[in-house]
Amino acid sequence: MTTNRLISILIPIISVILGLIAGAIIMLISGHNPIEGYAALWNGAFGDQYTLGETIRRTTPYIFTGLAVAFAFRSGLFNIGAEGQVMVGWLAAVWVGLAVDAPMYIHLPLALITAAAAGAVWGFVPGLLKAKLGVHEVIVTIMMNYIALYSMNAIIRNVLTEKKTTTAEIHGSASLASEWLQSITYFSRMHYGILIALFAAIIMWFIIQRTSIGYELKAVGFNRHASKYAGMNVSKNIILSMVIAGAFAGLGGAMEGLGTYGTVSVMSGFTNLGFDGIAVALLGGNNAFGVVLAAILFGALKEGAGQMPTGAGVPTELVDIIIALIILFVASSYIIRWALLRFKKEGK
Amino acid sequence: MKNRKFITMFVLILSLGTLLAACGSDDKGSDSDNKDGDTEDFTAAMVTDIGGVDDKSFNQSSWEGLQEWGKEHGYSKGEGIDYAQSNDKADYMPNLNRLIREDYNLIFGIGFELKEDLEKVAGQYDDKHFAIVDDEIDAPNVASIMFKEHEGSFLVGVAAAMKTETNKVGFVGGIDSPLINKFESGFIAGVKSVNPDIEVEVEYAESFGAPDKGKIIASNMYSNGADVIYHSSGGTGNGVFNQAKDLKQNDPDRDIWVIGVDRDQYDEGQIGDDNVTLTSMIKRVDVAVEDVSNQAMDGDFPGGELLEFGLKDDAIGFATTNEEAITEEIIDTVNEWEEKILDGDIDVPQTRDETKEFVDSL
Numbered sequence: 001m002t003t004n005r006l007i008s009i010l011i012p013i014i015s016v017i018l019g020l021i022a023g024a025i026i027m028l029i030s031g032h033n034p035i036e037g038y039a040a041l042w043n044g045a046f047g048d049q050y051t052l053g054e055t056i057r058r059t060t061p062y063i064f065t066g067l068a069v070a071f072a073f074r075s076g077l078f079n080i081g082a083e084g085q086v087m088v089g090w091l092a093a094v095w096v097g098l099a100v101d102a103p104m105y106i107h108l109p110l111a112l113i114t115a116a117a118a119g120a121v122w123g124f125v126p127g128l129l130k131a132k133l134g135v136h137e138v139i140v141t142i143m144m145n146y147i148a149l150y151s152m153n154a155i156i157r158n159v160l161t162e163k164k165t166t167t168a169e170i171h172g173s174a175s176l177a178s179e180w181l182q183s184i185t186y187f188s189r190m191h192y193g194i195l196i197a198l199f200a201a202i203i204m205w206f207i208i209q210r211t212s213i214g215y216e217l218k219a220v221g222f223n224r225h226a227s228k229y230a231g232m233n234v235s236k237n238i239i240l241s242m243v244i245a246g247a248f249a250g251l252g253g254a255m256e257g258l259g260t261y262g263t264v265s266v267m268s269g270f271t272n273l274g275f276d277g278i279a280v281a282l283l284g285g286n287n288a289f290g291v292v293l294a295a296i297l298f299g300a301l302k303e304g305a306g307q308m309p310t311g312a313g314v315p316t317e318l319v320d321i322i323i324a325l326i327i328l329f330v331a332s333s334y335i336i337r338w339a340l341l342r343f344k345k346e347g348k
Numbered sequence: 349m350k351n352r353k354f355i356t357m358f359v360l361i362l363s364l365g366t367l368l369a370a371c372g373s374d375d376k377g378s379d380s381d382n383k384d385g386d387t388e389d390f391t392a393a394m395v396t397d398i399g400g401v402d403d404k405s406f407n408q409s410s411w412e413g414l415q416e417w418g419k420e421h422g423y424s425k426g427e428g429i430d431y432a433q434s435n436d437k438a439d440y441m442p443n444l445n446r447l448i449r450e451d452y453n454l455i456f457g458i459g460f461e462l463k464e465d466l467e468k469v470a471g472q473y474d475d476k477h478f479a480i481v482d483d484e485i486d487a488p489n490v491a492s493i494m495f496k497e498h499e500g501s502f503l504v505g506v507a508a509a510m511k512t513e514t515n516k517v518g519f520v521g522g523i524d525s526p527l528i529n530k531f532e533s534g535f536i537a538g539v540k541s542v543n544p545d546i547e548v549e550v551e552y553a554e555s556f557g558a559p560d561k562g563k564i565i566a567s568n569m570y571s572n573g574a575d576v577i578y579h580s581s582g583g584t585g586n587g588v589f590n591q592a593k594d595l596k597q598n599d600p601d602r603d604i605w606v607i608g609v610d611r612d613q614y615d616e617g618q619i620g621d622d623n624v625t626l627t628s629m630i631k632r633v634d635v636a637v638e639d640v641s642n643q644a645m646d647g648d649f650p651g652g653e654l655l656e657f658g659l660k661d662d663a664i665g666f667a668t669t670n671e672e673a674i675t676e677e678i679i680d681t682v683n684e685w686e687e688k689i690l691d692g693d694i695d696v697p698q699t700r701d702e703t704k705e706f707v708d709s710l
Contacts, residue, residue: 054441163526188445260438266524268398269557303442310450313426320435
């Protein structure tokens, strides 16, 4: 048991290290200094208060989308739809932020709840189709992403604004942004959302580990038929799992809408928050605290990557390759697991 | 026991990594400090939108302008001029801040997508100069650079109307927005001014960086009978060129054309001995970027002003590089219309409502 646990902690760490080594080799081959490159990456993510604030800001939605994917995965469902759930959450949060006039203690929670509800609805549809008709959730969630993207663009253009591409700024009473946080981080866009994100991670841990609902969800994930035989309502659990996952992702969208931007804009493509959430969940081992750590890593990599072209002359494309390599090694964790076990056996 | 070995090994590797990173960052820190101390010259940098600096269009043109300006003053990339490329919307703010912290005196935001972020940053750093291309920001330290794209689009619309044999032409836009609507409006007005019976098919790709979508849209338009497509979609337009070249390669006798945007996109249209680029609506972002950089360097930065570049300033025009395609006859006609616009006989529409009025009045 302890060795298993150790291995599952080691795998992501080894993956990241292998990814960084592979990235260094690529930088060497293409004639860049890897130490300089990684120093720029580090400085870009943690170099001063501003980048630190921005890294935390970027981490916040990753925690939510990571949780959204991880939660569904615990019940054996692949939630590829975190992307769409983020978008509807974002839109809903900004909509409430614009349309409602109320004091902060009502307005902000209302905006957050609406965002969670919007995400939940976006999770409910694939959950229902999966539970009742057996339609594969991967296909439905992917399609729901497109529905979210184009509906959102249409609503921004025609309902929230008059043919503009960006809405007005939300009322201050719904905003998560904090002048105090901005002032200590040289005007980074860091906002209070990180606290909500950490709280959400605790909630996920609590639901999964400490409640009978969580027990049932996990049981369905392990073996659907056995759960049914044990008297659990499999359909209900599938739907519930997708709804909660959707709510997490919806909140992730609210972080962007209420915290980072304060607006919502017409998007030309996906935000990638949801897709990166898949990698975050994978790297975090579908565990709430693992997700938080993985989200921090992702936030730091993405934020720091921007510094590599200007700081060390490493082209942007190379940075993308390095990040992709890290994900690749995480995804091929099976090989690392196999190697570790093999290594262990021979050692005995 | 084994476990302990594992842990020791990884603690070692991790600490080694941290150590290396720490060394590196120290070096870097002192390095940039030196640079700040030595140079007192006026420097400029730009943040691209998601099209990227090699979009063969508007970002590239801006960077060319900045490079040209850098050459005049002995700068090269990283030394006095630089760009930061944005891969998505979330990158704009960090990129702007990165350049601010690297102490560039003038920072360009390329594209209307950067408006909100640039506005915020300009409020926070009121000792820095900023410039936005393609939108207007009302702040004392921001110069707004805009172009009369509708005028240039009108002219290429005239050329398209002269060239089409199927009486059907297409327009591919990037994001459906007031800016790109200017291109669309001018183009439609130009086409209809020559022949009101020509049909204009309008499609938006909803992205400036999606050549795949551009290719699909172009494929549909060409198979629906359109023979000239005007694209105003940044990097997405590369897909339009791609499709046109594919069709041309399969059937060299087929007459299909693309009208480029922002830069002379003649090179993009070359396929074997043929070239599918009829003309390009040229928008000299490079001239504007160079211009504003020079003004700022000389101490009269046009902060708070809206600079509009149009036909009059030779900042808008059309390309005549493809001599086989754009015949003397077409050029003469286009020039006639250009005179009319310059004389004020025609007020080229800028929005869909104005276009409707314009077309109805023909």
